[in-house]
Amino acid sequence: MRIVHGELSGRRPLLPKSLDARPTTDTARGALFNILLNRYDFESIRVLDLFSGSGCISYEFASLGCKDITAVERDRIHCEYIRKNIQLLGIPAMRLVQTDVFQFLKKQQPRYNIIFADPPYNHPGLPELPQLIAKSCLCKEEGVFILEHGASNNFANDPGWLEERAYGMVHFSFFRY
Numbered sequence: 001m002r003i004v005h006g007e008l009s010g011r012r013p014l015l016p017k018s019l020d021a022r023p024t025t026d027t028a029r030g031a032l033f034n035i036l037l038n039r040y041d042f043e044s045i046r047v048l049d050l051f052s053g054s055g056c057i058s059y060e061f062a063s064l065g066c067k068d069i070t071a072v073e074r075d076r077i078h079c080e081y082i083r084k085n086i087q088l089l090g091i092p093a094m095r096l097v098q099t100d101v102f103q104f105l106k107k108q109q110p111r112y113n114i115i116f117a118d119p120p121y122n123h124p125g126l127p128e129l130p131q132l133i134a135k136s137c138l139c140k141e142e143g144v145f146i147l148e149h150g151a152s153n154n155f156a157n158d159p160g161w162l163e164e165r166a167y168g169m170v171h172f173s174f175f176r177y
Contacts, residue, residue, distance in 0.1 A: 001013065001015065001023050001026065001054060001056055002026060003056075003059050003060060003063050004026055004029055004030040004033065004060060005030070005033050005037070005060055005063055005064055006060070006062075006063030006064040006065065007063055007065075008059065008062070008063035008089055009063065011063075011089060013054065013055065013056065013059055013081075013085040013088070013089065014081055014084050014085055014088060015054055015081060016077050016078070016080075016081055019053075019054060019078075021053035021054055021075075021078060022053070022118075022120070022121070023053060023054040023056050024056060024057060024118060024148060024170060025167070025168065025170060027167055027168070028167035028168065028170035028172075029056065029057070029060060031165070031167050032146070032165075032172055033060055033064065035165070036114070037064070039144075040113065040114065042061065042064040042065045042066045043065045043066070043067060044067075045066060045068070045112075045113035045114060046068040046070075046110065046111070046112045046113050046114075046140075047061045047066050047068065047069045047070070047112060047113065047114045047115075047116070048070050048072070048109075048112040048114070048115045048116070048138065049061070049069065049070065049071040049072065049116050050072050050101045050104075050115065050116065050117040050118070050119070051072070051073065051101055051117055051118050051119045051120075051123075052071035052072060052073040052078070052082060052096075052118075053073065053075075053078055053118060054078065054081070054082075055071055055073075055078075055081070055082040055085055055086075055094075057116050057118065058071045058082075058091075058094055059085065059089060059091065059094075061114075062089070062091040062093055062094055066093060067093045068093060069091075069093055069094045069095065070094075070095050070097060070112075071094060071095070071096050071097070072096075072097045072099060072101050072104050073096065073097075073098060074098065074099060074100045074101070076098070079096060079098045082096050083096060101117070101119070102125060102132070105132055105133070105136050105138070109136070109138055111137070111138055111139065111140040111143070112138055112139060112140060112143060113139075113140050113142075113143045113144075114143065114144055114146065115133060115138055115139060115143070115144070115145045115146070116145075116146045116148070117129055117133075117145070117146070117147050117148065118148040119148075119149075121149060121150040121152075121153075126147075126149060126153065127153065129147055130145065130147060130155055130158045130159075130160065130161070130173070130175050131158070131159075133145045133175070133177070134159060134160055134175070134177045137177075139176070139177050142176070143176070143177075144162075144174055144175065144176055145160070145174070145175040145176075145177070146172055146173070146174055146175075147172070147173045147175070148170060148171070148172055149171050149172075149173065150169060150171060151166070151169065151171060153171070153173075155173045155175075158175070159177075160175040160176055160177045161173060161174075161175055162174040162175060162176055
């Protein structure tokens with residue numbers, strides 16, 4: 001895994017030897033950020049990265065100049081590596097919250113321009129995430145929620161759904177509330 005865009009482009013963050021996560025592929029991440037670069041001024045947005053895993057999505061946002069990133073990850077080992085990478089890559093704009101995403105969503109939080117979630121594709125709570133994000137009011141006006149999922153999920157009938165993009169096995173559904 002390498003950082004695809006921005007000032008940290010080409011850098012390879014540290015990963016645990018037995019990573020219990022499925023990082024978004026470089027190709028899919030590159031395509032996603034090409035879309036987002038045409039829609040947002042990264043230096044002026046607030047980003048929330050749910051199910052952060054390896055932290056690769058947060059590192060991309062930081063590499064492109066985002067100054068306010070919150071990454072939420074439950075796994076202790078993943079969090080240790082994310083903390084190491086925050087220091088190694090020099091990302092003071094990134095804040096790591098070690099907790100369960102569903103517990104995090106129940107608490108009052110600031111509002112974000114972009115919310116990204118990449119839960120395990122077989123996570124039982126994955127189908128409910130768009131509704132939970134909508135109810136949480138975490139998205140700013142004109143903000144977007146992006147859910148990474150597998151081909152077996154279809155969110156086209158969910159409120160706020162805008163579009164789906166597929167890059168091999170990786171699918172991104174975009175929502176606006």
